Amino acid sequence: MEKFEKYNYQTEESEAKLKEFISKVNELSTQGFISESASAEVVAAQLHNTKLKHRLAVLQRAIAEEEKKLGINSSTGSSSGKAAKVGGAPKKMSATVRDRMSIRDYLTEVFTHALRTAFPDLEDKTAAVAPTNEKYVAKFGDYQCNDAMALCKIYKDKGVKKSPLEIAQSLADVVNKELASNPNLAKVVDKIEVAKPGFVNVFLSRVYAGEQLKDIVLNGVQPPSLDKRLRVVVDFSSPNIAKEMHVGHLRSTILGDAICRLLEYLGHDVVRLNHVGDWGTQFGMLIAHLQDTYPDYLTKSPPIADLQAFYKQSKKRFDEDETFKKRAYQCVVSLQKFEPDYKKAWDMICDVSRRDFQKIYDRLNVTLTERGESFYQKHMEELVPYLEKKGLLELDDGRKIMWGDDRGLIPMTIVKSDGGFTYDTSDMAALKHRIEHEKANWVVIVTDLGQGVHFKLLGECGKKAGFLDPNKTRLDFVGFGVVLGEDKKKFKTRSGDTVKLSELLDEGLRRSLDKLKEKNRHTELTPTELSEAQQAVAYGCIKYADLSHNRNLDYVFSFDKMLDDRGNTAAYLLYAYTRIASIVRAAGVNIDDLVKSAHTTPVSLEHPKEFALAKTLLRLNDVLTLVTRDLCLHHLCEYLYDVSTAFSEFYDNCYCIEKDEAGKIKKVHTGRLLLAEATARVMKKCFDILNINTVHKM
Template sequence: MLSKKDMDLFNERATAAEREIFGLKQQLESLQRSITTNIPSNITKEEFEKLQQENAKLIHRITILKRTVEMQRDKLDNKMELFGTADTISIKDNLSAVFHKAISAAYPDILDPPVIVTTSTNPKFGDYQCNSAMPLAQQLSSSGTKINPRDVAKEIMSKLKVSSVIKKYEIAGAGFINIYLKREFGQSVLCNWLWAGEVLPPYVKKKRVIVDFSSPNIAKEMHVGHLRSTIIGDSISRLLEYLGHDVLRLNHVGDWGTQFGMLIAHLQDKFPNYLTITPPIEDLQTFYKESKTRFDEDEEFKKRAYKCVIKLQAFELNITKAWKMICDVSRQELEKVYTRLDIKLIERGESFYQKYMESIVLELESKNMLEEDNGRKIMWGEKHGNGVPLTIVKSDGGFTYDTSDMAAIKHRVEKERADWLIYVTDAGQSLHFQTIRSCAKRAGILKSFHRMDHVSFGAVLGEDKKKFKTRSGDTVKLSELLDEGLKRALQKLREKERDKVLSQEELKAAQESVAYGCIKYADLLHNRNHEYVFSFDKMLEDKGNTAVYLLYALTRIRSIARTANITKDELRQRSHEVPISLEHEKEWKLAKVLLKFPDVILGVTEDLYLNPLCEFCYEVSCAFTEFYDKCYCVEKNQSGEIIKINMGRLLLVEATALILEKCFNLLGLKPVAQM
């Protein structure tokens, strides 16, 4: 079995070689332009010959480097043929590598050939397609070689090698190359999952990733506006952790600033002995509203509040103690919601970055990157970016969100050693994060190898297509939303008379699985950049692409082996004795859907959209239903006695269950044995 150390070493060498090829290609193109389009009329023969020699050297160097990369790829392919791989194979990556090699062999003069591999939507045209012939023909024609796309496809076909993944190729239409997978390959991958007892992740280069999500304000209850960031951020973190990345989940809570001045001043008045007796702040939301009313209406109170802010920023002992009390009460309430939703987070609020804000201002000033603007100190991004500057220091000398976000990026990159930063916030903050990224690059904090993503999302709407509110017009509290979900889920289970067959413990588990699962899944199912209408009625439907339908489908799938009295351990053992049955058309169709899992996962890491994973779950469930309707796994006689067990099909059933369980885990859903 190929070790991950070998994979890492190969990837490092191949990446370095390809990076050098890219650099040389740019040099070559620049030199060729200068030779063909920018030759001075008075150039000497010797100068022209010198340019031609340099051109020839670059072409020779590129040829050597390309050969080196191909040799490394061949070595890796040979190892994989002999020993297999410890990871799950990405079919698209595998096919792309196969066709890249064939196209490079067929047309060595094309430095960066288009390699387009897609999943076929019609079984008549294979399982996958390579659609490179048309753009290649256009590229060749533009350089003076007129050729038909179908002839290009034939030339590519002549260079394709035997593969452990591919059964056959065929040319169709104007030059499409249809690709058919080997069933033996499918059996091998599914067997590996069964033997491992889990779906192994595809290989990726490991990174240190920081995901900033949820981020409510201290002293305020979480509301429906925090729902999407919390759910999306958790699922992204789960997926990246599954792939083996070192993920730090950060909750950048609002625990600093003016609001704490008014809260502390109100605490001093309402509980003057707070230093010796812990104040009974049970309803923090009411406490906050009281302090806000006083702040807005009482000028003397407002002055005291501002003084408390200054003392807090100076870390005065008694003021800091009051701040900690308020944060502790709020934190306990937040944790109740996170526990219900099974969300893991490390709190690191704005207060954490106070000292780093001071140092980032000094650093930016030393680099002459701050400008005076009506008493403020502002910073522009690269080439003035999008025309909006950051406000690093306010006119009163205070700091802003811009300051803390710049300080946070510096800390996360330099202290936490992050390679990849992900921020999960509403779409309204897109411009802010574009500016932050641009300024961090200009300041030299974000380097070229760092990745920073703003995962934006649209609003949650009520059924009136307006922002989701209570009947009284208040923002919906997240805890109340979850309570309503539990109530509706229990009603649904009772309608199905599940309360008559499930124990109290099983009913409670099913209720929570359905309630929290349907809320999470309905959110993740939608393209995150779109608004969506929150509707418990639609979420709790047991037909179509809903959590209820999928959770029920998995419960039904798991019941098949129980009906046959065969345990998971027995299935695991039999997976090396009995081949997985893929002869029937519906068996093979289901297997091919399961095999797409690595590509779905890798696709999510590219753009951080989770709806394709939800759509994949539904595709698996539909393919399984087709399979189960046509292929008997357990046959019984009229008395209900088992007369035949098709073990090959039971193994396919188990592989399906493993895939769905892994997908549910990544989406934050909790399936139950009985529903």
């Protein structure tokens, strides 16, 4: 303990604060608000408390310094070579295949460590590190820690004067000290600079960038290392049986699939569930209509291929014929008892719908496991006594309801007045099943924003019921806006009907073929290549137009815009990818030989445009981490566009292949070809996550 005696608990700041406090207490005593003896006790207690707090901060700082000398990680009690928690010593950062992570997250750990070292009284604070705006990278570095301004305000509120520049310099001093002693950090960071009014700028190392890109060429694009593999249930698409999939199902299907692909790529155990509407009143009227229209349905399969028309006919009868309506309700009761004849009719109707749904899923290259509302019938029956036993259900005009946190909103209807169940019941039962039976650590529900209140209430009721523990299970409602027509109104046909998804995809194919022919691609590609390009452009543009918009907002559906090969569109990006992929072919280099050359030839990063492209490629894991947090795929689309733009600038300024006047190749820059190959691989990985097919010729 002798080594700690040099740290005196009294500082100018603490003395000033104490004098101010004592003055206020004496003033209150003089005015008669507190007794003289009480004021003395308060002052003594405050003085003692201040001493203890400051002594604790000093001891923690001293201990941290001693542990650092000994190579001990205070967060784990182990060697500093082990991974540390945020706020401890920075996590090891290397260019090995097994140890990849987001550079932004790594630098956040570095600066959090610096913040808590330089300012131990702010030990609960986490640093904020962000990529520098691309316009200012050359001058202000690749990443910035901008905490100094916020910390300045914190100290100002405490009555302590510290300038943002002074705070920034303190952070930089700690990081520079770490930079001089930590080879892992020195491998990533070239230098640290402080700029007015209080920015700490981080410049990445060319050596580190080269090693990372070499790794991409040799081993492919690998996901960031996973702290914990989670079991994730993603509920998406969810059309209704007996109704055709329409444009309203487009966003849920595309968003849900991309989220699954991202989480699967990161290494999570993903369950893709299609919570179809296959239970309820509508099946009563469909079965009753089936019995009347095809009385021999039990022995002869009825020709109900056009299920949409069949549904409309049964709905018309249900609305207009009271006798038919009563029969329909009775059919529902019989179906829910799983009576054989009624279940067979229900199976027939569901099978017709499934075949139609599957055609759409096949075209979009989406896989799902169907688990409709019917699956949860027995679980709904078990849910009611479960909630009653916990005293969570209330009677309300014959209904059994359950409230969330706010009684000013609406409750969940668990049992209707006629004894039937509702969507509330099936969703509660589904959530309980996913957590308890599927053992989900994370549940993601992808549906329109109009159902936001319902799913907020579902989360609240799940917590009240005791099966949803936020500390063990993450629940995300991934809401999305409406698809609009070019008139900025809800996207419909000219007749006012909902746009069928199959017809939308057909129109996309027609328009993409016209676009390819407009550019004379049909004269350059084989029929097979043309068909592949047509489908890649059509389906890719439809998906990208959706995913590239913030899902929380409505977006305008326009074939003209999404098929434009300029700007941030799938058409432009697919063309860019094929151009990059063609460079190696144009150089006459075998791709296997190029990959092998990465062992001996460094990736070329000397030119500013080469290094700018390299650093853009290195941001992939930053972006994937961000998308994992907020489940907004437009971040990845913006990144893909950034990569394409950075490559164009590189390609315009740096020749990969040099030719003589006769057009013959006189020099091939292998280091630049390796950079082009790394770019193509990163773009391909982004396309794969977005479920957009690429082609090598377009």
